[in-house]
Amino acid sequence: MRIKEEDGNLIIEGVECLNLDLSLDCGQAFRWKKDADGFWYGVAFGTPLYIKQDGSTVVMRDTDLDTYEKVWKNYFDFDRDYVEICDRLKRDSLIAPTVDEYYGIRILNQESFEALFSFVISQQNNIKRIKGIIDRLCTQYGERLSCGLYTFPTAERLSKLSVEDFEALGTGYRARYLERLAKAVACGELDLGAIKTLELEQARKALLDIYGVGIKVANCALLFGFGFYDAFPVDVWMKRVMEYYPNGLPECFDGIGGIAQQYLFHWARENNIG
């Protein structure tokens, strides 16, 4: 992989095992949109980005090496060897054709608070609606950047909202979960950074203590916002997939179950199984 700055843009060449379309729009992150020129745009860690892929070349518009090192390298998981990971997953003959078909799905390492908050919203909800709610949440309570995009709101800002404010966003019965979660993080009662340093089981236990967080939301947050690649979220789609694994998950998923899960989740939805 070679990276160079050129006319204020960042060009990355020789990228392996990345499918930007799938990674940004497979239900793990809810804020990315694609413009008419084929650039995905969004904000993560308070930083805006316009990004486009052409084969093994990736262009990041209006950014620099420093920002790449600080934000995007980790966000897009560029230091992880996904070629090796996919080879390993494919030892399981069931997932092998799925990995080939959707080759290049990566885990996006999102902010802990954004991931946790977003997946509380996601419960018993569909992806289209989730995106709409989060869009309203960000434009109303996030910070407007000079490019016109909005950051994901901070827990401090959201801690000022009432249950009714959250209901007004269309969050339905989840409003009371969100209201309590924002306040717990803002006042320090809930330390997400500390949870990130725990072992998987302990981290999961800590998230399960949160009002409105069950096993599915906990595992999504752990996988997408806390760096636990072995967290394996099972939602209604994955429950159907699990019927294909009556004896449990294969050994080759160990340590990277979350990545396998993303391929299987996408496969299930694309083929409307069940």
Next chain:
DNA sequence: GTCCAGGCATGCA
């Protein structure tokens, strides 16, 4: 009109 979506809290056995 019914069913469903990246589920969870609650009450009851």
Next chain:
DNA sequence: TGCATGCATGGA
């Protein structure tokens, strides 16, 4: 411990 039920909303 496990299972049934209620829950907000909008698209199919």
